[in-house]
Amino acid sequence: MFEPFMREPWAVVTLVALAAGMVGYFVALRGAGFAAHALPMAAFPGAAFAALTGVSAYAGLAGFAVLGALILAGLHRGARQDAATALVLGAMMALGALLLSLSGAYGNHVEGLLFGQVFAVGRRELWAALGMGAGVPLLLLALARPLTLSA
Structure with missing residues (x-):
């Protein structure tokens, strides 16, 4: 097949x-659909951090995903949960772009880092x-x- x-x-x-x-x-x-969307995007700077420092990509992804979850849980105690989620989403994507630009790795393959590559x-x-x-x-x-x- x-x-x-x-x-x-x-x-x-x-x-x-x-x-x-x-x-x-x-x-x-x-x-919690918006928060579920923001959490994987919070792991993106972890992959960029791993590329910058040379640590395991899995460790970087897991560490930043947990960090993003903790930040989301802390900010969701207020009344404006969607605004807090949008703030975390934007901040994590910006941090990931910054770390990725500092590392110089994956410059041409950002979409693979963000979305994965099933053929790999x-x-x-x-x-x-x-x-x-x-x-x-x-x-x-x-x-x-x-x-x-x-x-």
Whole structure:
């Protein structure tokens, strides 16, 4: 059905779609679509920071995603949650552009850094996606009742 170079990307995209679909239910239930959009954009400066300093890209992405989530949680205590989300989104994108311009890496491939490249997926990413594709639904099933009641 697929050429050999397409097998791993297809499997990874399918596993990510299954996990994202289950998470998307709770995001929609909470009305947190804008915050869910801003959080991956908060990880963008992490990738740029990793390119600048030479640390692992996964560490940079995870660190800045957690930082963005903490900043969003702290700012969402006020009445203007959408304004706070827009502020974090704009600030993180600007920080990512600054760090990327300082590093000089990925200059021509910013869209790949921002959105990913499905054709660059290999066996190593397949195992991570398999863990996520199995772990996220199991975690959501275990926490379905508290998540639904808190929405």
